Amino acid sequence: MEIGKIQELEIAREVEFGCYLTDGKEEVLIPSKYLPEEYAVGDQLKVFVYTDHMSRPVAVTRWPKGQVGDIVGLEVKQVTDFGAFVDNGLEKDLLIPNKEQQADLREGGTYAVMILLDYKTNRMIGTTKIAPFLNEKAEGLEEGQEVKLVIWQRTDLGYKVIINGEFVGLIYNNEIFEKIKLGDNKVGYVKHIREDGKIDVSLQKKGYEAVTDASDDILKAIEENDGVLDLGDKSTPEEIQDQFGISKKNFKRVLGGLYKAGKIEIFDYEVRLKKVEG
Numbered sequence: 719m720e721i722g723k724i725q726e727l728e729i730a731r732e733v734e735f736g737c738y739l740t741d742g743k744e745e746v747l748i749p750s751k752y753l754p755e756e757y758a759v760g761d762q763l764k765v766f767v768y769t770d771h772m773s774r775p776v777a778v779t780r781w782p783k784g785q786v787g788d789i790v791g792l793e794v795k796q797v798t799d800f801g802a803f804v805d806n807g808l809e810k811d812l813l814i815p816n817k818e819q820q821a822d823l824r825e826g827g828t829y830a831v832m833i834l835l836d837y838k839t840n841r842m843i844g845t846t847k848i849a850p851f852l853n854e855k856a857e858g859l860e861e862g863q864e865v866k867l868v869i870w871q872r873t874d875l876g877y878k879v880i881i882n883g884e885f886v887g888l889i890y891n892n893e894i895f896e897k898i899k900l901g902d903n904k905v906g907y908v909k910h911i912r913e914d915g916k917i918d919v920s921l922q923k924k925g926y927e928a929v930t931d932a933s934d935d936i937l938k939a940i941e942e943n944d945g946v947l948d949l950g951d952k953s954t955p956e957e958i959q960d961q962f963g964i965s966k967k968n969f970k971r972v973l974g975g976l977y978k979a980g981k982i983e984i985f986d987y988e989v990r991l992k993k994v995e996g
Contacts, residue, residue, distance in 0.1 A: 719744045721775060722768055722786030722835050722842045729761045739763060739777055748777040769841050771810055783807040784833045789848060789883040791868045791901035792831045794823050804831060804844055818845035828901025830868045830880055854886045855915030859908050867906040867919065869898055879906070879919055887919035896921065896963035922964065932964050933972045936989075937981065945991035952986040 719725070719741045727739035727746070736749040737757070746767055757763070765777040766785075783806050784790035792804040795811050802823040803811035814823065814831065823829060823846070831844040832851060848870075859865070859881070867887070871878040876890040877898065889906070898904070898921075910918040939961075940947045949957060951973070955966040962969065973989060976982045983990045 719746060719767060719775070720786075721840055722833065724764065724766045724781065724785060726762050726764050727767075727777065729757060729759050729763060731759060739765065746775045746777045748779075752777070752779045754779075766808075768808065768810070773839065773841065775840075778808070780808060784831070786833050786835045786842060787883075789830060789832045789851075789868055789880050791828050791903045792844070793828045793901070794825050797823060797825050804829075806833070806842075806844075812842060812844045814844040814846065818843065818847060820846040820848075828899065830870045830901055848880070852880065852886050853884055856885060856908075856911045856917050859885065859911065859917065861908050861911055862923075863908045865906055865908060865919070867904040867921075869900055869902040869904065872900065879904075881906075881908075881917060881919065885917060887917040889919050889921065893920055893922075895959045895965050922968075932962060932968055933975060935962060936969075936972050937976060940982065940989060940991055947989040948987070950985050950987040950989055 719727070725741070727741055730738045730740040730745055736747055737753060738745040739748055748763065748765060752765070754763075763777075763779070765779055766781060767775055767777050770776045783792060792806060792812070794802050795805050796803040801813050801815040802819065803813055806812040812831075812833065829846055830848060831846055832848045834843055834845055835841070836843045865881045866883070868880040869877050870880050873888070876888055876894065879887045879889055881887045887908075904921060906919045906921050907923055908917060909920040912918070936947070949961065949969075951970070958964065958966050958969045973982065973984050977984055981992055983992050
C-alpha cells in the first residue's frame with residue numbers, strides 16, 4: 719500500500735464508521751463519507767491514501783493536486799515557525815518544512831512544489847528545493863509536443879518552467895501573451911530543442927495550428943457579441959493579448975484569413991461579421 723498515491727484497493731470489511739480496504743497485505747480505513755452509495759465487500763475502489771492529522775493512514779476518493787513524486791504549483795495557506803502549509807486539494811494541507819524551502823514562502827503566494835514521502839514519519843511533505851530532481855537536457859521530448867508546465871523561476875530572459883515534472887525549459891518574455899505568475903500550472907508546447915539539449919517552450923502552438931485555434935476563438939467571440947468585436951487593425955498589442963492571449967502579428971494573420979474567406983469586415987478599431995447578401 720503506497721502512501722501518497724492513487725491506487726485500487728478491495729473492500730475487506732465494513733464497520734460502523736466506514737470500511738476497511740486491503741491490498742492483500744495491509745488494511746486502511748475509508749470513512750463513510752467517501753464511500754459510494756452502493757458497494758459490497760469484495761468491490762474494488764479507486765482511492766487516494768495519505769495520513770490524517772493523527773498520522774493514521776486513511777483512504778479518500780478526493781483527488782489531490784499532486785501525488786508523491788509530482789511537481790505542481792501550490793498556494794501557501796499558512797506560514798508557521800516550523801514551515802509553510804500549502805493547499806494540495808485535500809482536507810489536510812501539505813507541510814513544507816523550513817529546511818525544505820529554497821527561499822522563505824509567503825502566505826497567498828503560489829510556488830512550484832515537489833511532493834515527497836518522509837520515510838521517518840510516513841507523511842507526505844513538500845519541498846521547493848527541486849533543482850536536483852530536474853534534467854536540463856531533453857530526453858524523449860519532441861518539438862511541437864504538448865506538455866504540462868509549472869512556472870518555476872523568473873529570469874532576465876523570461877521564465878524557467880518545469881516540463882512534465884522532469885525537465886527544465888524556458889519561455890522567453892517576448893513570447894508571453896497572457897498573464898502568468900510563479901506556480902501557475904499550464905499547458906505548453908516544446909518549441910525548440912537546442913544542440914546542447916536545452917529546451918525552449920511556448921504557451922501557444924506553432925505556426926498554422928496556432929492561427930487555426932485562434933481563428934475559431936475570434937470568430938466565436940464576434941458571433942457571441944452580436945457580430946461585432948471591439949478590436950481592429952490598429953488596436954494595441956496589449957488589448958489583443960488581454961482578450962485572446964495571442965500576439966498582434968497572429969491576430970492580424972487570423973483577421974486576414976477570415977477576411978479572405980468572406981466572413982468579416984475589418985476596420986481600424988472594430989471587426990464585423992460580413993452580412994450575407996440576398
